[in-house]
Amino acid sequence: MEIRFKFHPEKAVEVACLFLKLHGKPMSYLGLLKLLYMADRIALERLExxxxxxxxxxxxxGPVLSRVYDLIKGLDVPGAKDLWSRYISSRDPRYKIYADYTVSLREYPGDDELSEAEVKIIEQVYAKYGHIDPFDLAETTHLFPEWVNPYGSAIPISVEEVLKNVGKTDEDIERIREEFEREDYLDWVLNG
Structure with missing residues (x-):
């Protein structure tokens, strides 16, 4: 069974909003997508x-969080589109030339859904990469072994690939898979 963690729209919005808050002005959506991927990748390494x-x-x-990218494009992601558009604007009229390529913070929702460890990862990622040109940041993500040039399309990246590339052993990955299956089963039992 492939590891497919449950998408958390509230956390995705809070992470994006925290990056935008740290940035202090509209951000290229390409840059935001790279920072989000890096934060998730580091969380997989540190928090599993x-x-x-x-x-x-x-x-x-480079690598992209697919549902967040859909939200940036204004596509419907069940349970997430209204939340995203409440806090994040995908077009900023103050930056007319780049309006189609920037996202900005409408309102900061706080970070109640994020753990202290997750906030620390986000802050560290921003401190290291937040001011790098988005295209240079994309080049940096091309160095991740799980990225494969899709030549104009999109190729799925499995969680297992990322875990392996951040140094997890086959035994670690199997343990993470078993924990995921237990949590997924409990979630199904409790929530139907």
Whole structure:
């Protein structure tokens, strides 16, 4: 069974909002997507679970969180689109030339859904990468072994690939899979 963590729209919004708050002005959506991926990747390494639970894909400019990318494009993601658009604007009229390529913070929702460890990861990722040109950041993500050039399409990246590439052993991955299956089963029992 492939590990497919549950997508947490509230956490995805809070992570994106925290990056935008730290940035202090509208941000290129390409840059935001790279920072989000890096934060999830580091969380998989340190916490053995992602922050957002999103699915990953290789795209021309590097790995991307697929549902967050859909939200940025204004597509419907069940349980997430209204929440996203309440806190994040995908077009900022103050930056007319780049309006189609920036996201900005409408209102900060706080970080109640995020653990202290997750907030620390987000802050560290922003401190290290938050001011790098988005295209240079994309080039940096091309160095991640799980990224494969999709030549204009999108290729899924499995959680197992990411875990392996951040140094987890086959035994670690199997243990993480078993924990995921237990949690997934309990969630199904409790929530139907």
């Amino acid at each position: 679970q992602p922050i957002t639970g999103d699915r990953y894909v290789s795209m021309n400019y």
